[in-house]
Structures are given as structure tokens and as C-alpha cells.
Amino acid sequence: MTTNTETAVGGPLPASDLFLSLDRSGPIPLYYQIAGIIETAIADGTLPPGSRLENEVSLGERLGISRPTVRRAIQELVGKGMLVRRRGIGTQVVQRPVTRKVELTSLYEDLQNDAKHPTTELLSREMIPADAATAEALSVPEGSEVLHIRRLRFADGVPLAVLENSLPPEYASIGEADLQGRGLYQLVKARGTQISVAHQRIGARAATAEERRLLDIPAHGAVLTMERTAYSNDGRAVEFGRHCYRPDLYSFEVTLVNN
The missing domain is CATH 3.40.1410.10 (Chorismate lyase-like)
Structure with a gap:
């Protein structure tokens, strides 16, 4: 299955590569794993400032994960100031404040x-x-x-x-x-x-x-x-x-x- 996490700079990122480390049977909640993977990608520059994430429905479908789980992961990073939701644009990686x-x-x-x-x-x-x-x-x-x-x-x-x-x-x-x-x-x-x-x-x-x-x-x-x-x-x-x-x-x- 071909999966993509959209970016505004540098072209699409393969979500299948980004989320290969997801452990669906382990004790760590999936939302926590997803948030950690995205946070690491932001920190190491894989997702630079301005990058746009796929919408929650699309990303959930691609990963076979429920929308509430994806939403909670995204909200964790919004709360940390690493992502921002903008009407008409979607969810974006923000510059480190x-x-x-x-x-x-x-x-x-x-x-x-x-x-x-x-x-x-x-x-x-x-x-x-x-x-x-x-x-x-x-x-x-x-x-x-x-x-x-x-x-x-x-x-x-x-x-x-x-x-x-x-x-x-x-x-x-x-x-x-x-x-x-x-x-x-x-x-x-x-x-x-x-x-x-x-x-x-x-x-x-x-x-x-x-x-x-x-x-x-x-x-x-x-x-x-x-x-x-x-x-x-x-x-x-x-x-x-x-x-x-x-x-x-x-x-x-x-x-x-x-x-």
C-alpha cells in the first residue's frame, strides 16, 4: 500500500516509511507512538517548518487506525506548540518558537x-x-x-x-x-x-x-x-x-x- 504524509516543502513524504516503527500489539498506546514519531521527524528536520500533515481521516485510513486515535496524537503536538491547525490549510508544522x-x-x-x-x-x-x-x-x-x-x-x-x-x-x-x-x-x-x-x-x-x-x-x-x-x-x-x-x-x- 502506498501512503503519503503531505508536505508543503520538499514534496510528499512516504507515511509508510515514517510510521514503520508502529507497534500495534505492544503496551504503548498508538496515539502516543504516532505523536512521538511525528515529534522526532520535526526535531530531525524530516518534517521541516511549513510541512502539512495529511488530514486525520486520510492518515487514519492509510495506517488502519481510528480517527480519534490520530486526532489525539495530533492534539498532543498542537498542545506542545509543534503543530498548528489552520482553517483552509490543514495541520502544519510550525517554526520552533x-x-x-x-x-x-x-x-x-x-x-x-x-x-x-x-x-x-x-x-x-x-x-x-x-x-x-x-x-x-x-x-x-x-x-x-x-x-x-x-x-x-x-x-x-x-x-x-x-x-x-x-x-x-x-x-x-x-x-x-x-x-x-x-x-x-x-x-x-x-x-x-x-x-x-x-x-x-x-x-x-x-x-x-x-x-x-x-x-x-x-x-x-x-x-x-x-x-x-x-x-x-x-x-x-x-x-x-x-x-x-x-x-x-x-x-x-x-x-x-x-x-
Whole structure:
């Protein structure tokens, strides 16, 4: 019998090969075995991020296993954040979530340190008049020109965040080529500025239509948000950022201490 587990990348995978180790007469429940096999395939890259699994009915029929058993196995991995169910798409392998400590680092550096491959699509780079919020954050007159940058950041090829940053005009030399290959804080540091402190606010909101398209978020989905103003060691405001992240792939980690 020819059996397939569908993937969105790399073509179909033979389910008969993937599930050869199923022990139908042993003491370990079948749902647990199926979940373990899929989890191992995700971990070793056999099922890379974006891969689609067969629907529960089809997979159950191919393996000669009841649909409730297959459903329970899939639900185990959904609960672990390894699979996601999407209407109209099916069940997909998700990118391993990025858990980011709330520290004074850039997303680019955090992804590099986490052995993920960060890449950037530059959405816009222009000198624009500062709006009221940007002017207040950067301590510049409202309407004065600032460098405004919007980027789409990927981790291992999967869209993760839309990054919007405004900087004072002395950083206007930061160009498109710079932004494609390095993190913003690295570029600022290369221009002789050491960022030493930042004020940050974390929240959530409904995603806009553009954000849903860029981040591959389903209709009516939400984004995590971060607003940050960073300062140099001499107290000057260097950067004002307004970022949004895919909530299924990103989280913030904070350590709390009782003083």
C-alpha cells in the first residue's frame, strides 16, 4: 500500500516509511507512538517548518487506525506548540518558537545566538517628518526629519516580525545594504554609539490586514507588540521602535526577583 504524509516543502513524504516503527500489539498506546514519531521527524528536520500533515481521516485510513486515535496524537503536538491547525490549510508544522529574554539586545542578535538564521526584507527606508510620538521619544521637534525604517524579519525563512524604527538624522547614513545584512544595534554601534539603556512596553492587539499578509497570520489574528526607546550612554535618545511579532512563534521571557 502506498501512503503519503503531505508536505508543503520538499514534496510528499512516504507515511509508510515514517510510521514503520508502529507497534500495534505492544503496551504503548498508538496515539502516543504516532505523536512521538511525528515529534522526532520535526526535531530531525524530516518534517521541516511549513510541512502539512495529511488530514486525520486520510492518515487514519492509510495506517488502519481510528480517527480519534490520530486526532489525539495530533492534539498532543498542537498542545506542545509543534503543530498548528489552520482553517483552509490543514495541520502544519510550525517554526520552533523564539523565546526572547527582555534584555537590551536586537532581534537579529537574539536569532543568531539561538542558532536561527535571520534574514531581512526591507519594506521601506526614508527620511520623513517626525510625528508627535516619535518627536517626543527622540527629543526632536515635531515635523523635523528622522530616518524611518520598516523591515520584515525572518527566522530560518519563516516570517517572524515587522520592525518599524525611527532614528535621529545623524544616522541617515545607514543604507539599504547595511539593513539587509546586520541588526540595527550593530549598525548604530559601528557608528560610534553605545546603547546603554532602554524603556520598553510590551502588549498585544489585532493584526492589521498588511501584518496578516506579511506574517502569514489567519484572519482576525493578533500580534504581540513591543514599543522601545533606546538611549546612548550619554543619555541621548538613539532609536524609537514599534514592532509586532507572530504570537505563535514568539514570546518574551522575564525573570522576577523578590527584593
